Amino acid sequence: MMSSSSRLPVLALPYPLILLPTARLTVPIGRTLADKLLAILQDSESTQPVLAVVPVPPLADSSLANSSSPPHTGPVHGTTARIIRLVRARTLSAPGAPRHPYLLSLHGLARVRLAHPLDADSQTLDSLSERAVVNPAADQVPPRETVEAFKDAALRLLDRLAKDSVQLQRKDEWLRVAVMVEEIADHRSTWMADVLVAAINGDYQDKLAFLTATSVEGRLRRATELFAKQTSISEVSQKIASAVDESLSRQQKEYFLRQQLAAIQRELQSLHHTNNAQALTGGAQGFGAGGSGSELDDDDQADADDLAELRKKIEALGVGSEERKVGAREWRRLKRIPQGSVENGVIRSYLEWLTSLPWPSAEASLSADHEILKDPGFLTRARTQLDADHFGLDQIKRRLIEYLAVVRLRAMAEATPQIPHTDPDTNASQLAITSGEATDQHCALVPFSTSDNVLRRPLPPLEVSKHPFSKKKGVKGPVLLFVGPPGTGKTSLGQSIAKALGRPFQRISLGGVRDEAEIRGHRRTYVASGPGLIVQALRKAGRLDPVILLDEVDKVGQSNYHGDPGAALLEVLDPEQNHAFNDHYVNVPVDLSQVLFICTSNTLDTISAPLLDRCEVVELSGYTYDEKIHIARRFLLPKQLEASGLSESLLSLTDNALFRITTLYTREAGVRSLERAISAVVRFKAVEWINHIDSVAANGNANNGDAILKGWRKQVEEDELEKILGIPRWDGEEREREERCGVVYGLVVTGMGEGGIMPVESTAISGSGRLKLTGSLGDVIKESGEIALSWVKAHAFDLGITAARGIDPLKVPDPIDVHLHLPAGAQKKDGPSAGIAMTCALVSLLTGASISKDIAMTGEITLRGRVTPVGGIRMKVLGAHRAKVRKIILPWANKKDVEHDVSLAVRQEMQFCFVQTINEALDAAFGKGTLGWRKDIIMMEGRL
Numbered sequence: 047m048m049s050s051s052s053r054l055p056v057l058a059l060p061y062p063l064i065l066l067p068t069a070r071l072t073v074p075i076g077r078t079l080a081d082k083l084l085a086i087l088q089d090s091e092s093t094q095p096v097l098a099v100v101p102v103p104p105l106a107d108s109s110l111a112n113s114s115s116p117p118h119t120g121p122v123h124g125t126t127a128r129i130i131r132l133v134r135a136r137t138l139s140a141p142g143a144p145r146h147p148y149l150l151s152l153h154g155l156a157r158v159r160l161a162h163p164l165d166a167d168s169q170t171l172d173s174l175s176e177r178a179v180v181n182p183a184a185d186q187v188p189p190r191e192t193v194e195a196f197k198d199a200a201l202r203l204l205d206r207l208a209k210d211s212v213q214l215q216r217k218d219e220w221l222r223v224a225v226m227v228e229e230i231a232d233h234r235s236t237w238m239a240d241v242l243v244a245a246i247n248g249d250y251q252d253k254l255a256f257l258t259a260t261s262v263e264g265r266l267r268r269a270t271e272l273f274a275k276q277t278s279i280s281e282v283s284q285k286i287a288s289a290v291d292e293s294l295s296r297q298q299k300e301y302f303l304r305q306q307l308a309a310i311q312r313e314l315q316s317l318h319h320t321n322n323a324q325a326l327t328g329g330a331q332g333f334g335a336g337g338s339g340s341e342l343d344d345d346d347q348a349d350a351d352d353l354a355e356l357r358k359k360i361e362a363l364g365v366g367s368e369e370r371k372v373g374a375r376e377w378r379r380l381k382r383i384p385q386g387s388v389e390n391g392v393i394r395s396y397l398e399w400l401t402s403l404p405w406p407s408a409e410a411s412l413s414a415d416h417e418i419l420k421d422p423g424f425l426t427r428a429r430t431q432l433d434a435d436h437f438g439l440d441q442i443k444r445r446l447i448e449y450l451a452v453v454r455l456r457a458m459a460e461a462t463p464q465i466p467h468t469d470p471d472t473n474a475s476q477l478a479i480t481s482g483e484a485t486d487q488h489c490a491l492v493p494f495s496t497s498d499n500v501l502r503r504p505l506p507p508l509e510v511s512k513h514p515f516s517k518k519k520g521v522k523g524p525v526l527l528f529v530g531p532p533g534t535g536k537t538s539l540g541q542s543i544a545k546a547l548g549r550p551f552q553r554i555s556l557g558g559v560r561d562e563a564e565i566r567g568h569r570r571t572y573v574a575s576g577p578g579l580i581v582q583a584l585r586k587a588g589r590l591d592p593v594i595l596l597d598e599v600d601k602v603g604q605s606n607y608h609g610d611p612g613a614a615l616l617e618v619l620d621p622e623q624n625h626a627f628n629d630h631y632v633n634v635p636v637d638l639s640q641v642l643f644i645c646t647s648n649t650l651d652t653i654s655a656p657l658l659d660r661c662e663v664v665e666l667s668g669y670t671y672d673e674k675i676h677i678a679r680r681f682l683l684p685k686q687l688e689a690s691g692l693s694e695s696l697l698s699l700t701d702n703a704l705f706r707i708t709t710l711y712t713r714e715a716g717v718r719s720l721e722r723a724i725s726a727v728v729r730f731k732a733v734e735w736i737n738h739i740d741s742v743a744a745n746g747n748a749n750n751g752d753a754i755l756k757g758w759r760k761q762v763e764e765d766e767l768e769k770i771l772g773i774p775r776w777d778g779e780e781r782e783r784e785e786r787c788g789v790v791y792g793l794v795v796t797g798m799g800e801g802g803i804m805p806v807e808s809t810a811i812s813g814s815g816r817l818k819l820t821g822s823l824g825d826v827i828k829e830s831g832e833i834a835l836s837w838v839k840a841h842a843f844d845l846g847i848t849a850a851r852g853i854d855p856l857k858v859p860d861p862i863d864v865h866l867h868l869p870a871g872a873q874k875k876d877g878p879s880a881g882i883a884m885t886c887a888l889v890s891l892l893t894g895a896s897i898s899k900d901i902a903m904t905g906e907i908t909l910r911g912r913v914t915p916v917g918g919i920r921m922k923v924l925g926a927h928r929a930k931v932r933k934i935i936l937p938w939a940n941k942k943d944v945e946h947d948v949s950l951a952v953r954q955e956m957q958f959c960f961v962q963t964i965n966e967a968l969d970a971a972f973g974k975g976t977l978g979w980r981k982d983i984i985m986m987e988g989r990l
């Protein structure tokens with residue numbers, strides 16, 4: 047068939063655009079072209095007028111690509127295309143907008159050739175010139191073998207594409223096309239070739255060659271080649287993908303994904319910016335002219351700033367120091383690892399920790415501490431500080447001042463440069479320093495001379511430090527351990543010491559720490575790992591030399607499968623080791639030698655011996671009523687008034703009210719419950735005050751100060767307390783204490799370190815001479831019960847219980863069992879100190895004589911009847927005093943404890959009986975002459 051010619055408007059498609067017959071294409075176009083097309087649309091009779099669309103290859107390739115056109119001439123081959131849409135782009139803008147604000151959609155129809163090649167002027171997207179075009183002759187049927195080869199190649203490619211498709215729908219589509227290819231008639235195969243080449247990815251040049259192939263056979267061959275090429279590309283990339291898949295680690299994959307995500311985000315951001323700009327300017331402005339947006343969107347910038355900051359911090363670490371080396375190494379790793387990956391986050395948070403710790407290499411703050419210590423008035427000011435924060439505690443304050451004096455002396459000694467002895471035999475070559483006034487700057491190095499009467503101290507030989515951090519030795523003192531019941535001021539004393547030294551204070555609560563890692567940190571391999579409590583405190587303090595209070599060391603867990611937290615604590619507190627404390631997370635030796643550690647504990651019983659050995663114990667055993675009343679008036683009431691917004695002019699407690707609160711509403715060694723009770727009173731009065739001023743305001747006197755104060759009662763009287771605090775908890779306890787045969791009051795110290803009294807009850811029941819002990823008793827206290835019974839049985843005749851020696855009082859006259867019980871059965875009790883109380887209870891039970899309820903006792907007994915000393919005397923005595931016991935029986939050996947530890951005021955209010963034997967204890971308890979001792983008892987004791 048002959049080819050036909052006609053005139054059509056010709057549109058040039060710049061590289062890399064190409065339109066094949068059967069394909070569709072949408073291109074952004076400018077206003078000029080849009081106007082021209084609009085004119086065509088208006089003039090045309092058809093609603094979808096036809097154009098000739100000619101791809102223009104890049105200059106270098108033009109001769110190659112449009113191969114059938116003569117060299118050095120413009121392109122001639124193209125496609126006829128129907129205009130199916132011309133719209134103005136609103137929101138979507140292709141790159142280049144708004145120079146191309148219109149979108150033109152074309153549908154390729156058939157191959158076409160220009161009668162004359164496109165000249166250079168007409169090769170732009172804007173140009174549209176009407177030209178003569180030649181429509182090639184209609185297709186002939188291609189040879190069979192060419193069609194077969196084409197189908198084969200097409201099917202292989204479609205199969206590959208179906209396999210590679212991730213989406214199921216896509217897969218189905220490719221398979222459906224494959225069925226069509228199999229079934230298509232030979233004469234339609236060129237159409238199929240057009241459809242497939244248009245649908246698959248392929249090189250521009252390949253597609254152009256396919257477009258320009260004039261013969262049907264040639265076109266099918268080119269399509270076959272293209273399909274084969276695409277199949278092999280697809281297979282190779284699939285192989286690479288699976289090989290990469292195997293070799294890529296999770297992190298690398300994540301990296302690629304993140305890169306893609308970042309690219310998508312960038313695209314979205316730029317789209318967003320353009321939209322903003324268009325919204326602001328009606329679309330008249332160019333790309334990238336959008337507003338700056340919120341600073342929260344500017345992730346990349348913030349991230350870069352953080353990294354720069356981190357880098358600066360690493361650079362600030364001491365040159366050559368271990369921490370700097372580790373920091374630099376981790377920094378290099380950080381740079382290698384993709385941003386946003388988990389590992390990246392782990393390294394960054396590690397570096398943040400590492401660089402935010404105070405390191406000796408970068409530390410400049412110690413000098414401030416030394417200045418405070420050098421000040422001649424340091425000790426006086428420390429004493430003033432302690433007095434300002436705490437009432438009483440004289441002995442403890444004196445001990446703390448001694449401690450601070452040692453700290454000061456050591457600090458001054460450490461601040462002195464050390465010079466080696468060159469020759470110990472010659473005085474002239476020895477150097478000494480005037481101690482006391484020595485300072486960093488002013489230390490006077492003078493030759494040591496025996497004739498000098500100034501206090502001089504020869505310096506020890508220079509120790510060459512092996513550890514990199516021990517350039518400046520720590521201001522070490524013994525580790526203080528405050529032991530005492532809750533609320534006795536242990537924590538607040540620690541705070542006062544920190545204030546006196548001008549150092550930051552950090553408190554670490556060790557109660558319930560079961561895991562060594564809580565002290566030492568987790569290794570970085572753990573998910574969500576972090577440093578231990580010690581390093582955390584150091585970072586919070588921001589200095590190398592804070593005062594760290596290790597609260598409740600007695601409650602640290604024992605060694606278990608989570609490690610031994612106690613052992614880690616030993617390392618922390620050991621001056622020989624703690625200059626290079628090893629936190630598992632930080633993994634660089636941390637210098638704790640400058641830290642001043644203070645421990646607190648409620649009791650000494652549960653502290654491990656090695657830990658106790660490192661500490662110097664300071665006991666705070668509790669306050670008397672008198673001291674509590676003073677503390678309440680001077681410290682607790684003002685503190686609560688301030689906390690509630692009232693003032694002393696609006697609220698006061700009478701002495702009687704305060705006494706009642708202290709004695710009847712609280713009974714504890716410390717002052718916490720007292721503080722709570724006072725705060726309840728203050729809160730009650732605060733409500734009253736608000737109601738009062740509201741009612742005054744309602745009467746129109748809101749601004750009249752006198753009128754406001756007129757009806758206000760600021761005093762809280764004793765009889766109001768029941769309304770405020772409820773029924774007194776301890777009222778009538780003395781009445782409840784019974785004076786009964788078989789009941790005796792012993793003295794105890796609870797697990798919280800609080801002293802008090804505890805009844806020892808005994809009763810006789812018919813039985814077979816056995817002893818029954820109840821009340822959650824430990825082995826030692828049970829043994830005390832058995833010793834007591836044995837002693838009573840052995841002395842039953844002397845005490846007048848039995849008629850003759852050798853008779854068991856539990857069998858004759860009637861066989862009985864004796865039941866000894868210590869109430870509060872849920873509380874564990876142990877220890878030997880209930881010995882004399884149990885003996886007295888048994889004697890009382892068997893003789894029928896009773897002991898006054900105002901008497902309490904403590905002391906261990908031996909089988910021979912000796913009374914041996916016990917511990918916790920001060921706490922026990924104060925507990926008894928609080929319980930209004932008037933007479934206490936104690937072992938003779940504890941006399942010095944009472945004289946030394948118990949205040950004179952308490953001693954004057956109580957009667958103390960110090961006993962050496964059970965006989966003396968019984969006499970003191972029952973009163974002389976009450977028990978019917980047989981006459982020869984004195985002789986017997988002499989023989990013992």
Ligand SMILES: Nc1ncnc2c1ncn2[C@@H]1O[C@H](COP(=O)(O)OP(=O)(O)OP(=O)(O)O)[C@@H](O)[C@H]1O
Nearest residue numbers: 435436437531532533534535536537538677681717
């Ligand atoms: N001698 C005192 N003078 C003034 N206030 C005191 C005195 N003793 C204790 N306090 C006050 O009692 C409160 C409780 O004290 P702190 O917290 O120091 O008790 P603690 O012994 O550490 O108790 P815990 O063993 O329960 O930790 C604080 O407000 C403290 O100021």
